[in-house]
Amino acid sequence: MTVLEVIQRSAEFLTRKGVESPRLQVELLLAHVLEMPRLKLYLNFERSLTEAELGAMRELVKRRGAREPLQYLVGSTSFCGLELRVAPAVLIPRPETELLAERAWSFLAQLDSRPATALDFGTGSGCLAIALAARCPHAAITAIDVSAAAFAVAGENAARHGLGERIRFVLGDGFAALPAEARFHLIVANPPYIPSTELATLQPEVRDHEPRGALDGGADGLDFIRRLAAEGARWLQPGGRLMLEFGDDQAEPVVALFAKQGWGVEAVENDLTSRPRILVARLGSA
Ligand SMILES: C[S@@+](CC[C@H](N)C(=O)[O-])C[C@H]1O[C@@H](n2cnc3c(N)ncnc32)[C@H](O)[C@@H]1O
Known part of the structure; x- marks a missing residue:
């Protein structure tokens, strides 16, 4: 079978299985198998x-047709x-989290402190910690996750980018796993924020394949965020910021939660589809 025939037949199969953008998905899988850039398939x-x-x-x-995410099948993402x-x-890092990373490294970049310190709370693949370390050579990053398996992947990713020495990985449950004297200029978090009852309604790729511990935010999706609002201040340096990603209908309750705990809401930022997704909070009024 030729490249073109494989693309056409596989795309038809994925279409029948309800996979979005079937031809693109097939091309990416085939490029992975043939170890060539996707556009080279056309030649x-x-x-x-x-x-x-x-x-x-x-x-x-076949696995993609069973709705395994493409990124798990090829083993990487950007x-x-x-x-x-x-x-x-x-969790497979999402584009909206790149906005959080940009906001976070802009803040760290303008700090005079050496090192500027940041905590990535719930690091998963390590994406935020690694992006911050890569962009801010004067920053010392701590990254925490409760999942031992995620902790291993994050460490491997940091090493792959030569940033293993710049990021301190902590395996543990929340702030309690940190040394009592730790203080950060920035806490950044993309926490689990899907309400438990909505998990069943997610796309099969997410619902059946991504780790539940990275998605499930409790009854109203805000359990983890409540914890950050209640406990985060104690771990910040004076003038520090907490930056947080939340779900696309959670801006109002998230802002209310932080205001109730005495935080100043400095900004609520939109994602690329103009929905509010990122909170920037500071201690005291903004
Ligand atoms: C939504 S994922 C975010 C992963 C990554 N930061 C990203 O943006 O792609 C949330 C992460 O928080 C971790 N997590 C959940 N509960 C935690 C807890 N109590 N303490 C530390 N990490 C936790 C999960 O294991 C998961 O890796």
Whole structure:
């Protein structure tokens, strides 16, 4: 079978399985199997696949048809221009989280402190911690996660980018896992924020394959955010900021929660579809 035939047949199969952007998905899988950039497939439409390549492609297309996320199948994704390994133990980093990263490194960049210190709370793949360390050479980053499997992936990603020495990874449950004297200029978090009852309504890729501990925010989705609002202040340096991603209908309750705990809301920022998704909070009134 040729490259073009494989693309066409596989795309038809994924269409029947209800996968979005089936042709693009197939091209990305095939590029992965043939170890070539996707656009190079277009110069190789008539090339025949070997039996081994065909076997590998069939397996991946079958799994994609069963709604395994593409990023888990190819084992990587890109975040803020950095290639990161992803596995089912970690949430696949999302584009809106790149906005949080940008906001966070802009804040760290204008600090005079050496080092500028930041805590990535719930690091998952390590995407935020690694992006901050890469962008801010004067920053010392701490990253925490309660999942041992995520902790391992995040450490591997940091090492892959030569940032293992700049990020201190802590395995543990929330702030209690940190040394009592730790203080940060910035706390950044993309916490689990999906209400438990909504988990069943998510796309199969997310619902059946991404780690529940990275998604489930409790009855109203705000359990983890409540914890950050209540406990975060104690871990901040004077003048520090807490930056947080939340769900696309949570701006009002999130702002109310932080205001109630005495935080100043400095900004609520929109994602690329103009929905409020990021809170920037500081101690005292903004
Ligand atoms: C939504 S994911 C975010 C992952 C990554 N920061 C990102 O933006 O892609 C939330 C992460 O928080 C971690 N987490 C959940 N509860 C936690 C807790 N009590 N203490 C520390 N980390 C926790 C999960 O294991 C998961 O990796």
